[in-house]
Amino acid sequence: MSLNHIxxxxxxxxxxxxxLGKEFSEGAQHFWFAELSxxxxxxxxxxxxxxxxxxEEPSERGPKRKVYKTTAxxxxxxxxxxxxxxxxxxERLGFIAQTFFxxxxxxxxxxxxxxxxxxxxxxxxxxxxxxxxxxxxEDHGDPSHYGGDGLHNHAALRMGxxxxxxxxxxCAETLERLETRLELAEPTPAG
Amino acid sequence: MSLNHIxxxxxxxxxxxxxLGKEFSEGAQHFWFAELSxxxxxxxxxxxxxxxxxxEEPSERGPKRKVYKTTAxxxxxxxxxxxxxxxxxxERLGFIAQTFFxxxxxxxxxxxxxxxxxxxxxxxxxxxxxxxxxxxxEDHGDPSHYGGDGLHNHAALRMGxxxxxxxxxxCAETLERLETRLELAEPTPAG
DNA sequence: GGACACATGTAACAAGTTACATGATTGG
DNA sequence: CCAATCATGTAACTTGTTACATGTGTCC
Numbered sequence: 001m002s003l004n005h006i007x008x009x010x011x012x013x014x015x016x017x018x019x020l021g022k023e024f025s026e027g028a029q030h031f032w033f034a035e036l037s038x039x040x041x042x043x044x045x046x047x048x049x050x051x052x053x054x055x056e057e058p059s060e061r062g063p064k065r066k067v068y069k070t071t072a073x074x075x076x077x078x079x080x081x082x083x084x085x086x087x088x089x090x091e092r093l094g095f096i097a098q099t100f101f102x103x104x105x106x107x108x109x110x111x112x113x114x115x116x117x118x119x120x121x122x123x124x125x126x127x128x129x130x131x132x133x134x135x136x137x138e139d140h141g142d143p144s145h146y147g148g149d150g151l152h153n154h155a156a157l158r159m160g161x162x163x164x165x166x167x168x169x170x171c172a173e174t175l176e177r178l179e180t181r182l183e184l185a186e187p188t189p190a191g
Numbered sequence: 192m193s194l195n196h197i198x199x200x201x202x203x204x205x206x207x208x209x210x211l212g213k214e215f216s217e218g219a220q221h222f223w224f225a226e227l228s229x230x231x232x233x234x235x236x237x238x239x240x241x242x243x244x245x246x247e248e249p250s251e252r253g254p255k256r257k258v259y260k261t262t263a264x265x266x267x268x269x270x271x272x273x274x275x276x277x278x279x280x281x282e283r284l285g286f287i288a289q290t291f292f293x294x295x296x297x298x299x300x301x302x303x304x305x306x307x308x309x310x311x312x313x314x315x316x317x318x319x320x321x322x323x324x325x326x327x328x329e330d331h332g333d334p335s336h337y338g339g340d341g342l343h344n345h346a347a348l349r350m351g352x353x354x355x356x357x358x359x360x361x362c363a364e365t366l367e368r369l370e371t372r373l374e375l376a377e378p379t380p381a382g
Numbered sequence: 383g384g385a386c387a388c389a390t391g392t393a394a395c396a397a398g399t400t401a402c403a404t405g406a407t408t409g410g
Numbered sequence: 411c412c413a414a415t416c417a418t419g420t421a422a423c424t425t426g427t428t429a430c431a432t433g434t435g436t437c438c
Binding site (some may be wrong): 006018036040041044059060061062064065066090110153 | 417420
Binding site (some may be wrong): 012081100101102105118121148152155158161162164180 | 193196241266272273287295301308341347349350354370
């Protein structure tokens, strides 16, 4: 799976299961998500395989924290996964499937309403990613000067932004078609 | 899950497990994929729930075929799923995660090679989808006249095309940055 | 007779979700 | 004392993958 490898990447800086869970609920959710109930046992298994170190630390507030960090062996595994070529094969894009079958509802109003909901969610996500991009640029300046991790982190962010803009362009195109269809079917009483 | 609902949509026209598997390996793989070993037991469970009818037919070539078709109950379930709003939450985009951690390799050449592989795969997919779009237009004419299923099928196809173009735009942007970085690090001996 | 496409499955395992259990500390 | 946040987990279940088993009919 990839969760193992994503955690290997994230845990190059030490962190706890709880903190990782919050990262997945915030920034990282734009390309991956995992529940705490999946994260905890996964961390344990990875430690057993020798990919992670672990120790305990007192919390400022609440019970003691179990901190994990990627080992040298873990980093080797991460590099193998990265070199293993792009892992593209099997995206599951449920919203395309849903669009595909939307004709079943036999109602342009319902289709419109669903596409408008998609647009609202994606606009919200895009706003967040664009905000993150501005913050990064304020902190680190012109992206053309980034090196190493900075460059690749920024590239990942840009991918998120490109994809969301494409989704929104599709929404505009599709809403226009659906609205035209609806007008043809039900001409305005005043018109 | 969504596989149930995707099969409900596909099986409004009768088909067999084997044929559905081929559809997932061809066109449908652009937004979903399922193995035969997942499809067969899923069909059986769906029939047990009353969502599918099934009967046997002789094959032209090879053993007898087990044909399935969505029942009225199945269509009701499909409509419920469609109306249940867009199912967006949890895309898993492993390639963005991979990009994010690519700095670990500490090699612009390796990053370039991976992004070029992504570009090659996506160009190939885009070529296929654009070909499908041309075929659809030849058969059915100007998309602005499509109604019902035709309109929604075309919208799903357009989404695939928009997404792939966004990915390729990102590749161009990212390759340019990586190449600049590489030139700065290793100025040409002749320059 | 061998390769290939047709056709359907099972078994074992890995990954992911939902629901539940437990308890500490802080702020109102 | 109550709610919220911090913090770690288990159990039962669903979903998805990999590997294997079995057999038919056609073309070369």
